[in-house]
Amino acid sequence: MNTQQDRGSILLIYTGGTIGMIENPETGVLESFNFQHLQDNMPELKRMGHTVSSIQFEPPVDSSEMGPESWAHLVQIIADNYDNYDGFVVLHGTDTMAFTASALSFMLENLAKPVIFTGSQLPIGMLRTDGKENLITAIEIAAAKENGIAVVPEVCIFFENYLMRGNRTTKINADHFNAFRSFNYPALAHAGIQIKYEYNLIYRPISRKPLKPHFLFDTNVVILKIFPGIPASVIEATLNIPGLKGVVLETFGSGNAPTYPWFLALLKDAVDKGVVIVNITQCTAGSVEMHRYDTGNKLLNCGVVSGYDSTTESAVAKLMFLFGHNFTAKEVKEYLDCSLIGEITNP
Ligand code: ASP
Numbered sequence: 001m002n003t004q005q006d007r008g009s010i011l012l013i014y015t016g017g018t019i020g021m022i023e024n025p026e027t028g029v030l031e032s033f034n035f036q037h038l039q040d041n042m043p044e045l046k047r048m049g050h051t052v053s054s055i056q057f058e059p060p061v062d063s064s065e066m067g068p069e070s071w072a073h074l075v076q077i078i079a080d081n082y083d084n085y086d087g088f089v090v091l092h093g094t095d096t097m098a099f100t101a102s103a104l105s106f107m108l109e110n111l112a113k114p115v116i117f118t119g120s121q122l123p124i125g126m127l128r129t130d131g132k133e134n135l136i137t138a139i140e141i142a143a144a145k146e147n148g149i150a151v152v153p154e155v156c157i158f159f160e161n162y163l164m165r166g167n168r169t170t171k172i173n174a175d176h177f178n179a180f181r182s183f184n185y186p187a188l189a190h191a192g193i194q195i196k197y198e199y200n201l202i203y204r205p206i207s208r209k210p211l212k213p214h215f216l217f218d219t220n221v222v223i224l225k226i227f228p229g230i231p232a233s234v235i236e237a238t239l240n241i242p243g244l245k246g247v248v249l250e251t252f253g254s255g256n257a258p259t260y261p262w263f264l265a266l267l268k269d270a271v272d273k274g275v276v277i278v279n280i281t282q283c284t285a286g287s288v289e290m291h292r293y294d295t296g297n298k299l300l301n302c303g304v305v306s307g308y309d310s311t312t313e314s315a316v317a318k319l320m321f322l323f324g325h326n327f328t329a330k331e332v333k334e335y336l337d338c339s340l341i342g343e344i345t346n347p
Pocket of ligand 1: 016017018019061062063064092093094095096119120121
């Protein structure tokens with residue numbers, strides 16, 4: 001698909017998800033349709049005045065099927081087309097969009113152009129779809145420039161009027177149009193009658209180095225969510241998974257967990273064996289502060305490191321990314337302690 005004029009050129013990458021689906025009239029099941037038909041459902045695209053080209057995953061996938069291989073495919077498409085477009089819009093299922101956006105934020109080093117993820121809760125062919133607005137605004141944002149420079153040179157998620165940093169965003173609702181939130185970092189823009197950008201919150205590359213795409217991930221990580229009464233066998237089995245390198249430990253409140261001696265001993269044992277355990281709060285907002293309570297402090301003494309105010313999605317992607325690049329446990333901990341691309345608030 002190619003639409004006319006020149007208000008910036010955008011590459012639309014359709015990976016799959018509800019936005020590009022139609023209802024099978026016989027079964028009622030939502031199935032992906034060929035993305036070339038997008039224009040039939042969205043004549044508005046022609047009127048926008050941007051040059052819009054599109055590429056689609058073959059076959060398009062539900063975002064539950066997305067993972068490091070598809071992330072690398074996406075990065076390859078962006079890298080191959082980087083010089084030919086002003087910005088990129090990625091249409092993606094909402095379910096794992098926050099994981100993919102987090103991963104891409106680490107994979108696209110020196111990014112100087114917008115990569116805007118969006119999707120929808122209702123397919124674009126349905127009357128009440130949220131997909132059209134999401135897509136049109138995402139294209140506007142991806143094409144926005146001031147003095148020849150991209151306004152938002154970041155990996156972001158645009159959904160239901162808010163532009164959010166991708167590695168700060170979480171899907172919070174399976175039904176509402178307003179499905180995403182960035183709890184620990186303010187929105188980068190709000191789309192009302194006009195799109196109002198928060199310029200001082202947008203990440204800008206410090207140097208003008210060429211894009212450096214990364215493709216490697218190590219998936220030997222696990223999310224371990226603590227709950228009252230969690231059996232020792234669960235912790236023990238998890239921490240002894242063969243080949244395990246990283247654990248996202250989801251704890252209570254500001255980073256607290258039980259202080260049972262067996263629990264602390266298992267954690268310490270894993271850390272001593274070289275497993276990196278990063279502490280993330282189960283709360284939707286706020287930050288881990290292990291010094292605040294004795295329960296958190298005990299984790300610190302076992303060698304657990306703080307994930308600060310990271311989302312779980314971003315912590316998982318960051319661990320996979322760092323281990324994929326063969327950093328040692330010590331180096332991974334050092335990188336976890338700083339923000340690589342705005343994913344945590346530096347203490
Ligand atoms: N299951 C779909 C997906 O994530 C839901 C959506 O697109 O919103 O691919």
